[in-house]
Amino acid sequence: MRFSPTAPRVLVIEDDEIVASLIAHECRKSGFQALVFDQGRKALLQASKEVAAVLIDLTLPDLSGMDVLREIKRQHPTIPCFIITASDTASSAVEALKSGAIDYFIKPINMTRLMESIKSAVASFSGPGRSAFSSSSGYHWKSTLMTNFQRLVSKASRTSSPAQIVGESGTGKVELASSIHFGSSRRDGPFLVYNVSTDSAQQIEIDLFGSDGGVSAPMRSNVRGKMEAAAKGTLFINEIEKLPASVQWKLVEILDTGTFSRFGCEVKRRLEARLVFGASETFPENQESSVFNAELLSRISAITLRIPALRDRSEDIPMLCEHYITQICIANCRRRPEISADAMNLLVAYRWPGNLVELKSALERAIAVAENDMIDARDLPGAIARLGQDGMDYSPVTQDIGGRTINELERLSLIEALEACNDNRRKVADRLGVSLRTVYNLMDRHGVSRDRRSSPSTLKNEGPQDVA
Amino acid sequence: MLPKNSLIDLGRLESIGALNDPEVAALVRCFTSTLSNKIGDIRAAHESADSSSLKFLVHRLKGTCLTCCLTKLGDCLAEWEKSGLGSEAGHMEKIEEIAHRSSLAMESILADLDF
Numbered sequence: 354m355r356f357s358p359t360a361p362r363v364l365v366i367e368d369d370e371i372v373a374s375l376i377a378h379e380c381r382k383s384g385f386q387a388l389v390f391d392q393g394r395k396a397l398l399q400a401s402k403e404v405a406a407v408l409i410d411l412t413l414p415d416l417s418g419m420d421v422l423r424e425i426k427r428q429h430p431t432i433p434c435f436i437i438t439a440s441d442t443a444s445s446a447v448e449a450l451k452s453g454a455i456d457y458f459i460k461p462i463n464m465t466r467l468m469e470s471i472k473s474a475v476a477s478f479s480g481p482g483r484s485a486f487s488s489s490s491g492y493h494w495k496s497t498l499m500t501n502f503q504r505l506v507s508k509a510s511r512t513s514s515p516a517q518i519v520g521e522s523g524t525g526k527v528e529l530a531s532s533i534h535f536g537s538s539r540r541d542g543p544f545l546v547y548n549v550s551t552d553s554a555q556q557i558e559i560d561l562f563g564s565d566g567g568v569s570a571p572m573r574s575n576v577r578g579k580m581e582a583a584a585k586g587t588l589f590i591n592e593i594e595k596l597p598a599s600v601q602w603k604l605v606e607i608l609d610t611g612t613f614s615r616f617g618c619e620v621k622r623r624l625e626a627r628l629v630f631g632a633s634e635t636f637p638e639n640q641e642s643s644v645f646n647a648e649l650l651s652r653i654s655a656i657t658l659r660i661p662a663l664r665d666r667s668e669d670i671p672m673l674c675e676h677y678i679t680q681i682c683i684a685n686c687r688r689r690p691e692i693s694a695d696a697m698n699l700l701v702a703y704r705w706p707g708n709l710v711e712l713k714s715a716l717e718r719a720i721a722v723a724e725n726d727m728i729d730a731r732d733l734p735g736a737i738a739r740l741g742q743d744g745m746d747y748s749p750v751t752q753d754i755g756g757r758t759i760n761e762l763e764r765l766s767l768i769e770a771l772e773a774c775n776d777n778r779r780k781v782a783d784r785l786g787v788s789l790r791t792v793y794n795l796m797d798r799h800g801v802s803r804d805r806r807s808s809p810s811t812l813k814n815e816g817p818q819d820v821a
Numbered sequence: 822m823l824p825k826n827s828l829i830d831l832g833r834l835e836s837i838g839a840l841n842d843p844e845v846a847a848l849v850r851c852f853t854s855t856l857s858n859k860i861g862d863i864r865a866a867h868e869s870a871d872s873s874s875l876k877f878l879v880h881r882l883k884g885t886c887l888t889c890c891l892t893k894l895g896d897c898l899a900e901w902e903k904s905g906l907g908s909e910a911g912h913m914e915k916i917e918e919i920a921h922r923s924s925l926a927m928e929s930i931l932a933d934l935d936f
Binding site for chain 2: 368369371412438
């Protein structure tokens with residue numbers, strides 16, 4: 354294979370030149386660019402965000418491989434590291450894995466397995482399970498909202514009970530469901546997604562439960578549904594607000610009995626998949642009570658994860674940019690660009706109606722058009738770049754706000770909006786430019802009772818002690 | 822089916838590509854051509870009782886031998902390392918003898934290749 358300067362970089366830290374050359378040769382054959390270092394200190398200077406993976410020999414002339422591993426994981430927690438060694442002691446293997454190594458290879462190294470491990474680790478930057486939500490992502494959120502949310506995600510991964518993920522469009526419901534699956538004991542099983550994209554109850558039943566090919570079934574042969582295919586894994590059923598009533602009742606029965614039947618078949622099959630459901634941000638507020646089955650809702654809402662909208666956690670945007678830029682550059686074998694301060698200010702100021710999907714798309718565009726390895730404001734999509742052309746200063750706000758705290762201003766804005774909109778929360782959301790969920794969160798945070806619709810004039814007297 | 826060789830692990834030699842990849846074959850050949858020097862360094866460290874250098878050199882050569890399929894020599898170095906690198910059991914002489922035979926065996930195998 355020809356050497357490609359844009360191929361993902363693998364650092365090979367190995368002082369024996371023959372072994373290092375053999376590994377480097379295998380790396381190149383597998384499509385990587387190998388950079389070889391015979392000393393730990395030299396390698397540490399090169400370990401950066403642009404590195405896709407690091408192989409470390411435990412015995413080096415200047416530092417111990419374990420120290421090199423710890424230092425790399427301290428500086429760059431998301432870089433996959435592998436240990437190679439001629440020692441076959443269990444204690445050093447355990448120590449390496451505890452220190453953050455993904456795998457441990459004893460000489461003679463099985464090159465095929467080593468390359469498969471590296472490919473798998475590198476691919477996982479953009480593959481399943483390695484999302485900004487996963488506990489293994491190594492990210493420490495700046496926002497309290499996401500720090501708390503991450504705890505809920507971890508708890509949801511530790512159970513097999515049905516769960517519900519609610520969020521605005523583009524907040525990453527599938528990504529979150531995938532993280533829950535890959536963070537759970539079911540991670541070795543399949544993770545399947547089913548989007549409810551048809552209103553044909555029969556088609557949905559066949560898709561989900563399968564068909565036995567009988568007289569009543571529209572298909573001749575037996576068809577396995579998603580529920581069977583996801584056995585021992587997780588099935589994420591997205592956009593459940595679109596489910597026809599008959600399918601909702603079947604799901605109630607399945608959740609109660611733990612069994613299901615293929616379409617047109619009486620034989621009961623055991624449900625071995627964990628079911629996770631996805632719904633839009635306003636669900637179930639926007640559902641007519643006669644449309645969505647309250648019985649089903651009560652069974653799936655015990656574990657409900659509401660993904661915060663991106664505009665409600667703008668302090669996380671720089672880290673998310675870091676995550677997506679790394680992911681995009683590795684997937685496209687590109688050099689990793691930096692982001693100028695102006696561009697970052699605009700990215701943080703923008704309201705992101707399309708949430709994470711829009712952010713990732715904006716960064717993909719910016720990386721494609723950026724020059725000199727620097728994303729500048731002009732490289733951002735029009736709607737974001739135009740923010741910078743209105744003469745406003747989008748650097749973080751630090752000016753005096755007349756003796757009032759942000760918290761006080763936020764409460765006043767909320768109360769004024771509630772009064773102006775006669776307590777119609779949807780209008781309040783539009784007026785304030787936030788999501789409906791955020792309006793509820795703000796009401797809770799500022800102690801504004803949710804059942805004050807009849808007496809809006811009392812709002813002014815409410816205080817934080819009224820928290821619902 | 823490859824013939825058996827007590828000094829060289831031919832199955833592994835094939836699996837690392839040394840029998841069909843000229844670059845891998847060249848690296849293995851390079852290693853065997855410098856083997857006597859590496860053994861010389863180990864003897865020097867052994868004779869001067871420089872235990873830290875001896876430990877480092879033996880450990881490193883063991884890893885290279887195992888990687889380049891000189892299995893018998895790798896195992897012999899591992900055994901010496903495990904015994905504490907003492908001189909009482911004639912390990913050094915045994916290693917020199919096996920290293921010499923291993924080099925010849927590997928050169929013979931690589932000489933038969935078409936590239």
